[in-house]
Each structure stands twice: as structure tokens, then as C-alpha cells.
Amino acid sequence: KGAPTMLSLDDVNTMLHEFGHGLHGLLAQVTYERLSGTRVLRDFVELPSQLFEHWALEPEVLKKHALHVDTNEPIPDALIERLQQARRFNQGFETVEYTACALLDMKLHAAGDGVDITQFEKDELARLGMPAGMVMRHRLPHFGHLFSSSSYAAGYYVYMWAEVLDADGYDAFVEAGNPFDPAVAARLLKYVYSSGNTLEPRAAYRAFRGRDPEVAPLLMKRGLIKEGQPA
Ligand SMILES: [Zn+2]
Secondary structure, three states, X not given: OOOOOOOOHHHHHHHHHHXXXXXXXXXXXXXXXXXXXXXXXXXXXXXXXXXXXHHHHOHHHHHHHOEOOOOOOEOOHHHHHHHHHHOOOOHHHHHHHHHHHHHHHHHHHOOOOOOOHHHHHHHHHHHHOOOOOOOOOOOHHHOHHHHOOOOOOOOOOHHHHHHHHHHHHHHHHXXXXXXXXXXXXXXXXXXXXXXXXXXXXXXHHHHHHOOOOOOHHHHHHOOOOOOOOOX
16 A cells, blocks of 8 residues: 555646636537637636636635645644745746746737847847846747747737736635625626637626726735735
8 A cells, every 4th residue: 555645736726727627618508619618719718727726725625625644634724824925936036037928929929020039039128128137938949839839929928818817807706705605606607617709708707707807916916016006
């Protein structure tokens, strides 16, 4: 008999992420397959998955599932607090290295032919005011997302755009004062998880959230602004 298999917090996040994609398919109430489930715009497809990750760090969820392997004791509050704080570690660096890539991706795809890629990268980073000592997460000559196929060309921004949506979307539950609020959950099911590509994404989000997405919840989640501070 070997040691029991355990899930790391990363594993749990991945499981909830992929389960969110799964639910997007399972809960679909759409007639035509071409418009069903995850067959939505790339701008929108990571919302159901990334949103689902938020429940991983809900104390109520952790207390039920994060049990000590030997004693079966639920995870202590102090450890939950540390997990939540650790989520904001190094977010300034990560935001800058990612955003530089997303902005250069856009700029490059609008630049036309005959670009000297090394010079372009150097000039654009200088124009953006990239801090000395920081490099892009993916330097342009090896930026596989953009060049191995067309799927993320001029689309590298979608990861953080999805995070704007998931942070703002999860705030609907925070505002309701209950991570399982039935009314918010019902709107989320109706307009996001079950609607596939039958609704225009912005209209779907608005119907769920009651307004357009805002960036402040993302910045707060990353610890880049304080609560109540304008974005
Ligand atoms: Zn995903």
C-alpha cells in the first residue's frame, strides 16, 4: 500500500478550471451544436473556467474538502488566510511582464510587413517605459502563441481579459454576501453557463452582472489597488 494521493492547491485550481469548461458544455441549453457550450469567442471562453477557480479559496469550501490526511481535521483559519495572501505574491512583476507581451502582440500585428523584430521590440518596450531589468515573459522571436498558429495572434490579451471578467463576475457573489447566492447563481447559469454563443457576449455578461465589466476587481484581486480605491 502506497502513500495516499493528494492534490496540491495548483491541482485543485486546475481541476476547478477544467470543470468550469466542462460545466459550460454540460449545462448548455442550445439547439445548434455550432453555437453550444464552449464554442464561444476566445474573449469569452475562459470566463466559465476561470470564474469557477474562485471557489477553491472560499473558506466554506476549504473547510469541507481540505482535510488533514491523518487526522481528518479541517484546514485551520490561519492557513486559509495565508493562502489568500499568497495569491497576491509577485503580482506586480507578473502583471508587467504579461501586459508588455499583450501590448507588443497588438502593436506587432498592426505594424505591417518588413519589421526588424529586434529593433521593434527594443523601441516598443522603451516607448512603454518597461522597467530596466525586466524582460517580456515571451521575447518576440520565441513568442510561440503568436507564431506557431494564428489562434493567439493579436489575441494574447485574452488571458487577462478573462481575468477582468472572472474577478468582476465573482464580485457579484461577494456583493450578495454569499458565495452560493441562489439569485446570482441562477443569472450566471442562464446567461453564461447555459447560453453558449446564442447571446452576444457583452449582452450576456450585462444580463448576468447588471452592467459592463469593470477592471477594479482584477486589480484588487492582484493586490495592485486597495479596496475602494479607483482603478
Ligand atoms: Zn481554460
